[in-house]
Amino acid sequence: MDGFSSSISANSGTISGTLNQSELMEEETNMELRRGPWTVEEDLQLMNYIANHGEGRWNLLAQGAGLKRTGKSCRLRWLNYLRPDVRRGNITLEEQLKILELHTRWGNRWSKIAQHLPGRTDNEIKNYWRTRVQKHAKQLRCDVNSKLFKDTMRYIWMPRLVERIQAQRGSTTTTTTTLEALPPLCGAADDGGNRSYTPDENSSTAASSDSMGTSQMSMLSDFTAETSSTNSHGMQVQHSSQIGHGGYQQRLTSPYGYADHGHGLGSNQGGQLEGDMWLGSSEGVWSDEEIWLLQQHYLSYGL
């Protein structure tokens, strides 16, 4: 980390002897550029500058703020961390459901997905997808882009999320989703069961909503991303993005959101003791038994 914090050249490979005047000047400028983790002082510099001058051209902003950072770096730091409305903390069940649904529809269009999750950044969603969803795909030993995994999400994972959200709301409505309810997977042609699975060519193909159950869709349309959370500066932030009707109001209790998720002092960052907001059980979506059952189910279809 310390090596990172020191000033380094962006063109470390260039041989100074071969540079002309302007290149030397550029080299000199690059020499001053800082990379790696931001310091508190830099954060303050950037926040103060934006508070006084607003956002603008990032390269000029970096210079104006007296930061030895690239404009890109400033932009990233601001958008992903310093912006007052950035939500931190665990992704809620509703957000998880939304991410799954939107990813089914758009694939890895993280920024587009993030637009529908107020306060969440594309980087955060991308990280969640990689660390959580892909992990479970790995557990099920299938490609995250395969139709197999997409159908698992659609027919098992998402209904389960809906159930949990309903349970959380104290609703009496239940959605029955069992392994038996899992349709012969994926478009499962009536071909006698002999099929081979290959990952989709295009991860964003999917069709999404129309393949979802009614209860899922109503849940999604009912989803109101109105939450209160605490941003990285400890400020209380209200987010309201009414997507459908209904009055879902989940008030986040931890200083870092639903539950502390590694941003507080002494919090658990790695490992699996984060209370697993990711669908629930201690290890994640599936228990060992469920994984086994799913695998058996897939095997029975010759997958």
Added chain:
DNA sequence: AAACACTTCAACCGCCGCTAG
């Protein structure tokens, strides 16, 4: 207690599209 394994996420990189000159 130490070494190793695993997880998370901030930050960087490279590419692409847009736009002003």
Added chain:
DNA sequence: GCTAGCGGCGGTTGAAGTGTT
């Protein structure tokens, strides 16, 4: 029409924290 500069985006990396052996 060309080009340089810039912002935005998705993919990737690696430091650091935590769990496990």
